[in-house]
Amino acid sequence: MKYTAAAFTGVALLVGCASIDDGQRHFPTADEAIATSWKTTDPAWRQRLVQDDTQKLCSQVRDRPDKATAERIEKMNQTMKVVYPEGGKLVGDWKRGEAIAQSGYGLRVGDTTPNRAIGGNCYACHQLQAKELSYGTLGPSLLGYGKLRGRSDAIVKYTYDKIWNAQAFSACSNMPRFGHNGILTPAQIADLVALLVDPASPVNQ
Ligand code: HEC
Incomplete structure (x- = not known):
């Protein structure tokens, strides 16, 4: 996911140039x-271009791992550390969770407001409430998530761990590894768990 947009731009530019290169078409890697x-020469930003083992494996198979590779990636991600909120409370405040789900702010080059909270941009990929018409469909609809699954300890833990690191459950998922990659904090993830499982949240109306 990290460099999909840039890769497409780069491919478009280079292919565009190559096509006037009289048959000498070079398709870049x-x-x-x-x-x-x-x-950009910003080292923190350039570091984002360095793939970890999971990303390398997924790139090699173009995000379509066979069963053995998928198991390897999921096992590898399951052994990675998950940090839980202080006090161990995995269900936070759904209202804060809704604001995080709606915000796509964060991780921008040259950001001048570093103290502004980063968002999860969940609506870019998921339906989360019936009233919202503008949502992406790359991920499954999460409407009625808590109504359908309840809020047992097992469901709450699965939901937290899934948002923390989607690839521990689904190799080469398009979903960002929000906790693992330091995009969202443990407290923010707990708020998102609340958004999904709390009966009062718009997800479960
Ligand atoms: C770039 C797209 C994308 C974004 C952004 C995204 N997701 Fe996902 N999500 C997916 C995809 C694709 C799946 C299905 C594959 C998988 O399970 O990883 C998924 C699966 C899930 C699941 C598992 C559903 C199930 O049936 O068990 C949960 C929970 C979830 N997402 C929550 C979230 C939350 C909360 C956010 C915001 C912090 C978020 N997602 C942001 C793409 C995304």
């Missing part, structure tokens, strides 16, 4: 496309 399209 993903690495070439990224290297030529992301010009």
